[in-house]
Amino acid sequence: MILDAYLQDPETEALISDRALAAAMLEVEAALARVQGRLDIIPPEAAARIEAAAAELDVDLGALSEGTVRDGVPIIALLGQLRSAVGEGHGGYVHWGATSQDIIDTALVLMFGRIMTLFAARLDDLIAIWATLADLHRGTLMAARTRGQQAVPTTFGLKVAGWIAPLLRHRQRLKDLRTNVLMLQLGGAGGTLAALGERGGAVGAALAAELELTLPPMPWHSQRDGIIDFANWLSMVNGSLGKAAGDILLLAQSEVGEVRIAGSGGSSAMPKKANPVLAEALLALARHNAGQIGALHQALPHVHERDGAAWTLEWLTLPGMIRASGAGLLHSLTMARNLTVDGPRMARNLSASHGLLLAEAASYALAPHMSKSEAQSLVKAACLEVTAERDLFQILAARTRVDVDWAALRDPTNYLGATDQFIDAILEDIPS
Amino acid sequence: MILDAYLQDPETEALISDRALAAAMLEVEAALARVQGRLDIIPPEAAARIEAAAAELDVDLGALSEGTVRDGVPIIALLGQLRSAVGEGHGGYVHWGATSQDIIDTALVLMFGRIMTLFAARLDDLIAIWATLADLHRGTLMAARTRGQQAVPTTFGLKVAGWIAPLLRHRQRLKDLRTNVLMLQLGGAGGTLAALGERGGAVGAALAAELELTLPPMPWHSQRDGIIDFANWLSMVNGSLGKAAGDILLLAQSEVGEVRIAGSGGSSAMPKKANPVLAEALLALARHNAGQIGALHQALPHVHERDGAAWTLEWLTLPGMIRASGAGLLHSLTMARNLTVDGPRMARNLSASHGLLLAEAASYALAPHMSKSEAQSLVKAACLEVTAERDLFQILAARTRVDVDWAALRDPTNYLGATDQFIDAILEDIPS
């Protein structure tokens, strides 16, 4: 649909395109031939021919598509093209001892590795932008809001630090994923590597090294937890981006007006509106991937040594998830770069409560002078009488005779607790 | 991905393509102008110009795509192109009193209507093929299987009738959906039709009639239950098709061998295999849409008078669901047409139990001669002694002195109950 346009991005598309898949499959076939040539399992000149042909092959994608309808996998049609290119003599050595799933799954993890690299870079860029903003606004007072209600003072800097924190964990998770997800698949027709006889283990080890992939203790063709781990990461990334977007959407409401996304969307009916469409897209992408991850977990009960239904389900689901994460990261970058923060409006919203936001502060300030529950009752009663003309502190000062610095208490800057330390802790955790 | 090739079909793609969406939006703008011209809300010559321009406009889809990134909707960019085509004087009357969502939602239900027509035809074709098969195989004995275990005799005809039954209900549901889902959307900027003043109701009624859509009591822009109803139907269709495919997958197992999908997929490693790839794809499509429907229900809590996040979520989800249903119906047709039924193998599998499958029959045959629980105990004990050499009836005949026609009891044809009546009831329910 036309709407896809703002739900995709070209760099990510390039990494999950048909052409990228065909290239990755050829890369695996070439590497397989190379290590088998080196190990004298196939003639070295056959290996050289295969490698050269794979590098030069101009894949007929249409034929691959037709092959997929026929065979359930694109690799059989691709092998036909590759064997033709290698030529009669050596063509038989292509794909020696392997099965379709070996090539496709290994090609996919190669693609995943590249996608991880792209997304890691985007995450780093996003963390850097948010970090600058968190630092810049460590003194920008605003209301913390719980359950939709203003609660106590906080700073916009701390809010942004809270958007960074999960992204730092996602960066860390990605490092573990590179090891656990980027695993060689090589099992042959039934997962026994029987066609390679005694040499299966040697080929596996050499191929994993060649492709810089982890060598698993046995083929994982019917063990799909690695796929899930990666997909779960994708959906968590979108979820965390969606959290920031959701906050921004609420802060951008007409009645709140604390932030604005510069250059946002127009309206066909209303000449004055500036719609926060990027933030909305981010929330939609988060909810979309949350739906997808559930569908993907349904592919874990993979039947016997190959389950075409469960395997296909992965490929109905994963490309969309990758696409959504790519778009989510890119839109987040654009949104972060174009975020306009209205500090005075934040301050105005904060002070609109006439001290109610500092009710907790008042309770704790009064507590040394009476019991905590007396303090809370006193404050609670006072809260009910607050008006635009008479703020909480005026009422409390009139009602008590204790020695409290009411002016200091009235200043929200004095009730920020560990705000700065939290921001510092987050900024220090960012790898340079 | 290349794999999409067997998960899509061109007819459905044409109905949900960018071009189809653009055309449907222009169709709504033209109809709006037409009825507003007729009602003298805009000048009749403006209406004529708009209608002509909409009919002729060669939409620049690239510009629509860019517009979507900017505005969150493609319609603003489309309006620009349409107004240019209409020309300076009358261009201002395009989209009179309407808002983006009016045009997009109404265009979408027009598209849905066409998709329903296509899918209804495919359902009818599928029902017809299955009906022929159900009738043909009403005498083809096979084992009914519960919890993976052979249970009692049934016929392949009844199994197929069971695949038809939900499809007949889906056909019936579709009729109700045409009324409930294909509803005009017309609310203006905030759902009040304010820009049309006193004439809002008249325009709505005329436009609904013009487009042959239901007129709802009020605009449904923030009430998305119709969308869910349609999507739920899509996923139910895939689920029912997946049930038949799952049965076929199990019947096609090497050890069962009762059906085969002629012309099925090859294997890159094993020269002899015929893989039931279409049945696997159908099961994957069913599980995929089951995942999507959950995501779509998340769009029901639509915020205020327009929620860009919830609305976008629909459009991240629905096209894929429609695509999956289209492919599911088409693959089911191909699979049904190519299904090869091995009656003798069914009979062989049925008789392999040496009478165990007729244990229930034996209990009921013995029951008139003793208490039911005595009969059951007797049969249960006999079951444990059945061997390839001595079947259940030989054992029971030796153990009892009651007057039972053991030969008739041994014949599974005599234990088919209401099988034929059920098949007839299903075939009679098929509209001619």
Next chain:
Amino acid sequence: MILDAYLQDPETEALISDRALAAAMLEVEAALARVQGRLDIIPPEAAARIEAAAAELDVDLGALSEGTVRDGVPIIALLGQLRSAVGEGHGGYVHWGATSQDIIDTALVLMFGRIMTLFAARLDDLIAIWATLADLHRGTLMAARTRGQQAVPTTFGLKVAGWIAPLLRHRQRLKDLRTNVLMLQLGGAGGTLAALGERGGAVGAALAAELELTLPPMPWHSQRDGIIDFANWLSMVNGSLGKAAGDILLLAQSEVGEVRIAGSGGSSAMPKKANPVLAEALLALARHNAGQIGALHQALPHVHERDGAAWTLEWLTLPGMIRASGAGLLHSLTMARNLTVDGPRMARNLSASHGLLLAEAASYALAPHMSKSEAQSLVKAACLEVTAERDLFQILAARTRVDVDWAALRDPTNYLGATDQFIDAILEDIPS
């Protein structure tokens, strides 16, 4: 968890309790015996004994639970208890010709029927409360909000009418569901009713009539679309309730303050807060059921003649969905009854834009005097200059010489379009 307390309700619990299930299963066994006695399939005195025993049986639920672990279904243990109660002679006629699934599925639809009745009554009550509110507030002006931004004026009455509209459709859908979902299940061991010989059809017809259930053309034991239809309805109900709750949550924000749920939740830290916890629970229940419905669709590909995995999945999922809908309806009633509407605050929020909310109105008012696009450009430019001191109309009046009634234009009451007609249409659709 303790938290369940506000996510359940006792009336619903009673209808889905273990005791209710046991009673419904006994009800089906009794009805089966009754019709079989009447049809002389079992001795009339056996039927009478079974009916009496079923009515009096004090079910040992613990034994049922143990039986379920052993058999995968509770019915076998229940049959043991019932047969003991009936006694040696007639006990064998209990459950004649039926299978576990016949009794459980039929018992479940009996339970569904009662749940539908309860939920229909709650829906009616809720519609009635909202209807009173919609009528009462048909003149209460507020801002329509699209994409989080104030858009144009509307009324709180219309907003409430928009909450009613889907509920009316859900009431209508429920009527169809009673026919399509409340279907007798009777197929015997493998769906052929073989144990009833020639009499299967007659027993089915009589039993359906006896239990006031629809008689399907064939047993639906492996066709689960009816279950899905009911569950989809449950999730749609929660989604629509969640939409209203989400609106209320946003209207209750500190900075908006247009509604309040009287008697809402306290805070352990902040003495002054009134948290809209019911609205939050409603949104959580909507998102929860949206997750469940996807899981349930996964049960549609039901294998062969009975699939214990798919069947169990229904029962892992459905009770929670019913519970969530019951709680959702009850919380909605409480919330609706305790909703405090702050009309003056709505008016204040509306006027805070200094005319920007009537920008569309201004464009349409100017359009007769110039081209629409000139009018829009003029208004757009004026919007950018609006300040607290100088509203949109003052600016426009100064910039144009056209004859517009600026005072009338400034009054949002004059820009409500079809608001009242829409409310009337909804109120008229409510069945009395």
Next chain:
Amino acid sequence: MILDAYLQDPETEALISDRALAAAMLEVEAALARVQGRLDIIPPEAAARIEAAAAELDVDLGALSEGTVRDGVPIIALLGQLRSAVGEGHGGYVHWGATSQDIIDTALVLMFGRIMTLFAARLDDLIAIWATLADLHRGTLMAARTRGQQAVPTTFGLKVAGWIAPLLRHRQRLKDLRTNVLMLQLGGAGGTLAALGERGGAVGAALAAELELTLPPMPWHSQRDGIIDFANWLSMVNGSLGKAAGDILLLAQSEVGEVRIAGSGGSSAMPKKANPVLAEALLALARHNAGQIGALHQALPHVHERDGAAWTLEWLTLPGMIRASGAGLLHSLTMARNLTVDGPRMARNLSASHGLLLAEAASYALAPHMSKSEAQSLVKAACLEVTAERDLFQILAARTRVDVDWAALRDPTNYLGATDQFIDAILEDIPS
């Protein structure tokens, strides 16, 4: 429902019960008082009183439940009971500087830690049972099955090793989760720890140490990725258990008959059946949790500093997921202990293909004597002529004159490839 009985287990229930939650919350309050007493933030004697009262308090769970309906959280009612128990003087020092979410979230991670310990032990037990079986059956030949079709020979030992492999990864993942998920929550009313003034950081560090939890750089109240990580693990565990169960379900089919679960379920209609109900329950639990994980990801976009809707959604979802994982692990243990393997039947099924299963072996054996594609064509043609009387090797021997050891080729034992090495690699990875 009665059906819950086989979908739960008492040990897990004890860890997620109301009583466990109340105890964990009291544990957190006591530890908070203890460290605050130690740091002289509250009077040491108040700390001592609070600790003693928390240890002795007989919580009134009914009051907690009522409190939850009122407040949206159970902690406020619990604080009332605790403060009463502590008494007038020191009661005010309970919960000093904390907020509801601090206590609940921290209590929950304490509960998670205990659940992880239980599940880790169950995983270890299961791995041990499977490991014995994998080793025992490393020579038990059977057919590898891809896409439902027999493919090549494998061993039952390797199949079981393939069930172990993901469990080993889940054990490893659990270690990382203990660090990343078991994090202290302490942020106070709005996440700033303002009520603790300068001492917030010190209290956090001391409390984390006291409870043996990770200290995060800032409170994670609105960053829920840790929760998701844990839940994703739960669903992955069920998915992997479901994969093994699904294999067993298929192997237990009447027509395959290679395994049986001793002591499996009876049937109400058929006296002879032994239903694999545990395997079915495991598959249902896997699909159930797959549905839940999607719903839980929807809670990631957590609004502002506390989102009651998103938070509640977690608690509508997580207990069921934990329950399903607990039941899944326990049923898997029972199933593994009661699995009866029919080696002769496996061998019989393997040989039923008359050599077709060794078609790949034949191709590779012929390849040195001709081109690979000639070998494949030859074998493919021969496959089509295989009958019960004339196996693949007889046909090939008659058609070629090459020097192949046909007897060795006919023996599947010679075509097992790396089977043994793979089993060894898995067994070596099991921590002792």
